[in-house]
Amino acid sequence: xxxxxxAPPENRYGRSADQRADRRLKIVGxxxxxxxxxxxxxxxxxxxxxxxxxxxxxxxxxxxxxxxxIHLEVRKDKDAKxxxxxxxxxxxxxxxxxxxxxxxxxxDRIDRILTLRTTSRATSVELLGCTVDDGAxx
Numbered sequence: 001x002x003x004x005x006x007a008p009p010e011n012r013y014g015r016s017a018d019q020r021a022d023r024r025l026k027i028v029g030x031x032x033x034x035x036x037x038x039x040x041x042x043x044x045x046x047x048x049x050x051x052x053x054x055x056x057x058x059x060x061x062x063x064x065x066x067x068x069x070i071h072l073e074v075r076k077d078k079d080a081k082x083x084x085x086x087x088x089x090x091x092x093x094x095x096x097x098x099x100x101x102x103x104x105x106x107x108d109r110i111d112r113i114l115t116l117r118t119t120s121r122a123t124s125v126e127l128l129g130c131t132v133d134d135g136a137x138x
Contacts (some may be wrong), residue, residue, distance in 0.1 A: 053132055057072055077108065084127060085101075086098070086101065089126065099116055
């Protein structure tokens with residue numbers, strides 16, 4: 001004779017504690033997931049929408065020991081006004097020039113060749129950042 005073990009009839013004694021805990025975990029996880037997606041979306045939108053001025057050094061040319069020419073491209077809102085800060089460095093890492101270039105034009109894109117006067121030969125040029133007149137740095 002073989003012994004047959006029967007499981008209790010389903011739903012006879014109501015839901016088990018494990019099933020209730022699983023359901024609560026699924027609800028809490030879903031709510032936290034939606035909140036996390038909302039926060040990430042809000043931060044992303046704020047970052048993209050908050051970009052008043054952005055710029056890029058297209059190329060640089062060392063003209064002499066006292067001069068570097070820089071091709072700078074600036075993208076901004078049409079009405080945005082502000083400035084970008086550039087720095088030139090010597091091969092040992094010391095600063096040989098630093099200058100702010102102001103942009104007040106009512107256009108959304110500015111392409112300009114700028115000149116930095118240096119104290120000695122520059123080997124690198126760096127865009128430190130751009131600032132909108134309301135004080136927000138980018």
